[in-house]
Amino acid sequence: MLAKTQTTGQLLKTQVAIIVALTIREIHRETAHFSWGFAFQLIEPAVYVAVVSFMHVYVNNLLPPEMTPLLFIVLGVVPEQTFRLTCLSIDHVIRSHKQLLAVPRVTALDIVFARGLQLFITHALIFCLFAGATAYYEKVGFPREPLRVFLCFFAAWYIGFSFGLVLIPLNRVWPPIERLMLPIIRLIFYTSGLYFTIRDIPSWAWIYLTWNPLLHVHELLRTYWYHTYQTPIGSPLYIACTCVSMTFIGLAWERYTRRMIVQ
Numbered sequence: 001m002l003a004k005t006q007t008t009g010q011l012l013k014t015q016v017a018i019i020v021a022l023t024i025r026e027i028h029r030e031t032a033h034f035s036w037g038f039a040f041q042l043i044e045p046a047v048y049v050a051v052v053s054f055m056h057v058y059v060n061n062l063l064p065p066e067m068t069p070l071l072f073i074v075l076g077v078v079p080e081q082t083f084r085l086t087c088l089s090i091d092h093v094i095r096s097h098k099q100l101l102a103v104p105r106v107t108a109l110d111i112v113f114a115r116g117l118q119l120f121i122t123h124a125l126i127f128c129l130f131a132g133a134t135a136y137y138e139k140v141g142f143p144r145e146p147l148r149v150f151l152c153f154f155a156a157w158y159i160g161f162s163f164g165l166v167l168i169p170l171n172r173v174w175p176p177i178e179r180l181m182l183p184i185i186r187l188i189f190y191t192s193g194l195y196f197t198i199r200d201i202p203s204w205a206w207i208y209l210t211w212n213p214l215l216h217v218h219e220l221l222r223t224y225w226y227h228t229y230q231t232p233i234g235s236p237l238y239i240a241c242t243c244v245s246m247t248f249i250g251l252a253w254e255r256y257t258r259r260m261i262v263q
Helices: 002-032 043-060 069-096 098-102 108-137 146-173 177-190 203-209 213-225 236-256 258-262
Strands: none
Touching: 002 108, 069 098, 069 108, 069 146, 069 177, 069 213, 098 108, 108 146, 108 236, 146 177, 146 213, 146 236, 213 236
16 A cells, blocks of 8 residues: 555656646747747737726726726736636647657646646736736735735636636537637626726626626735725635636546547
């Protein structure tokens, strides 16, 4: 029994080392295309924040009076972008790294987890940088509950990761789903609370919006950062149940369709 336990522990340690090595490889590969390295990664969210801020301030003008404009946008844009890029990257990572499956002990899930970790590390740094800089510039101060703010950002990433796990086997079983992804992502985008808080929406419509876990993430992020805002709908339990359910479905289905994915 002891020998078996040690063997299992060694195998687990080996797989973790493989995932870490693949994650480092993904980080180097992602930045190798740009002469500025990680600095280039900041350009896309910066442009995104600028465009959305313009739309928000000059078109919609829905900013709650107790919130500052730039931080309000950052707390919506960066988590949403993290969700979107993670979901779409996880969906395509195995096809673009198929040659790695020929390496001993490297599995499809190792590649998926490595890509997911690389995206989390990159966007977590971007989130901390942008949120901290805008909070300092607008003199908002530190978040009311820093740990919960970070956990909300982690949840946004993990929702995208678990959604990607579901899409991997689904694409093999029913390839046309890839064509439906753009409208699905857009629907999640427009109902995620990027431009608004739930208090700006009539209460009778809440039931049609609260299915979106990203809306809960954005509402909780602003609640945990600002001292003057309290969301009426944010539910950590709903976010956790959504993540666990999609992870279970994705991993179970991936195991069932593993031979199809490798081929």
